[in-house]
Amino acid sequence: MEPDVIPLSEQSAENKVMPLESNTNDEEDFDLGANVVQLRVTDGIRELQTVIRDKSTPRNDFIFYADRLIRLVVEEGLNKLPYRECSVTTPTGHTYDGLRYEKGNCGVSIVRSGEAMEQGLRDCCRSIRIGKILIQSDEDTHDAKVVYANLPKDIHQRKVLLMYPIMCTGNTVVKAVRILAMHNVKQENIILLNLFCTPHGAKKIIAEFPGLRILTSEIHPISPSHFGQKYFGTD
């Protein structure tokens, strides 16, 4: 079960088109439309990405920095959820014009690496419902196959934060969204929370599900595909 793996042929192809000097990570290079949103990359976020990608990073640092990046992606993802205006009275007796989040959201993690993001979501929304989908990709054909899914019953009425940190080919996510669609979840109600995404992975998702929104921290042809193994320590 390793959906993170990039097919070998593709990786070597990318190596060729990615000489060192063009190793920029700007999303401007990839026209992916309005539904692919990248976090505003500050120096702090670039450091997180650097540490996660660095092969010499010790595992405890890796988890620490990955959790920080996950938290930032989750916080930004929550910004996409609906809210309404309201005003509250402060302890000084004055009125503050604020807003309230709407109920009716849920998270769905794609096992295994998506589970790394569950805690980050839990840390922001303590009682949010979280469903799981387990997808296994065939070692030889890289075909993704659904093994298990357990989702909230009323998921079709909810906004869904789909969690999957590393997207290479996009095959796994396509499968997962199909499962959601089978449960009558609208594309427009799905937000994919993602840390690292390849341009062609993103393109594939958009082509298949034009209403789905993708939030990522970096769009780059090379994805840190060791993420799941290093995070869970199975490498």
Place this chain on the structure above:
Amino acid sequence: MSENVFKFRPNGSASDSSGEDQEGQERDALGPLTINVLSPGIMSPTALSPHNKVPNSPSKVGPSRKKRRAPGASKPDEARVLHTHGRRTLYTAGRPPWYNKEGQLKDAFVIGLCGGSASGKTTVARKIIEALDVPWVSLVSMDSFYKVLNHEQHERAGQNEYNFDHPDAFDFDLMISTIRRLKDGKSINVPIYNFATHAREKEMKTIYGANVVIFEGIMAFANLELLELMDMKVFVDTDSDVRLARRLRRDIAERGRECQGVLKQYMKFVKPSFEHYIEPSMRLADIIVPKGGENDVAINLIVLHVHNQLQARGFKLRGQLAQSSHNGQPMPGTLHILEKTPQVHGIHSFIRDKDIGRDEFIFYSKRLMRLLFEFALSMLPFKDVLIETAQGVPYSGKRIAADKIAGVSILRAGETMEQALCEVCKDVTIGKILIQTNLDTGEPELHYTRLPKDIKDQYIFLLDATVATGAAAMMAIRVLLDHDVPEDKILLCSLLMAQSGVNSVAYAFPKVKIVTTAVDKEVNEAFHILPGIGNFGDRYFGTDYAD
């Protein structure tokens, strides 16, 4: 013994109501804290007159690292309570502002204390400190500034043949630079002189935070430059017979020395030196205290004068800050406000709501703090790096260029932010500063500081949950500057600030980065931010309920 002890007791009920890990983590630090004010040498029995030192107790030479109680604290603690307001109890006077609203320093008041050996200088100093009854008095003894002896001098000292009663025995240059820094309100490192080896210990005693400095020693008036630094010069004049009698009794009874040796040294060095250097310097004194430490009238007069001097220097800082003309000015360029995303706005709506439960208040505060620190971290300098990825492809990324980062929290509310800082910043060191408002004057007062050692080389995240007038934040920044932290390495991080506070801080310290999640427009007469968030510390720690 000159230490002033200060105790701070958090409300016992604060830490047990909801079991947050942060409170558990900080319980130790909130103590009861005992603070000692610096008095190198005064209590060490060996420091009184160096030539009599029998080098048998080197361990006693340096000021003990153990916290000791001042004699004043031997009374029941209740006797020392200065302010009680609601649940808050202060056990000592804090240090009032020692800088003006531009953040510039006012000089410390330096008292020079001179007199012959065994004349009772130390007793006088101790009595002045006791009578002042404030913790921001530092005592510096000349004994700390004896020169390091070479081997041959060291041998002679062992045979009572080295003259410790001569100006040449002291390192006046170091003394002058030390007293000057202390007068400027900066932190200093006083050497610890080891009378057994006649060398300085590797460790230095750090002294910080003096509005009053007492400098005592037999040659205190022997250097012109030093004299110019003194605001008041006191000579303790005790009869020679009395002094000799005291020396004999002390050296023989307490230090087990031979009567002959003591007398020989007295006649050879101590007496000529007194007549030659010390007694003539009496004419430089402003006040001459006969009979030394028993002269309560003279000591009371001195204390009265010092009090008057300190009062003349004080002023209403906070009132000035709140009403200062900064209001309505554009926000300074050093202010950085976290983007008001729906989440940030929503979190504010929760934590500002007076009816929210404590559980949710704490939860959402922590979320906001985490966002704040991620935001603040990205303001530190970064450097470009080229790393090798696990996929074997080079990747040009960034790493933080700041070597070390320290958090310094302003107690109590700033402490709530420490955990969030630790969550985004591995291995961060944490310092603490306790500043409380004096309810009589409305002024902030400094009660306690514990800062990481090499703080001047670090980037400092100064933490306070809310900043209204900016008075406490300015005091904390001043403390950091006094410890030689460069102004541009300080980031003041808070959840909520008032415009006036932003302007006051930015005006006084234009290089300090101000990082916050929201800025409110007003501050009311009680110095609360409007619409504000209430008393953050009380709400977080649960000490805010009525009755």
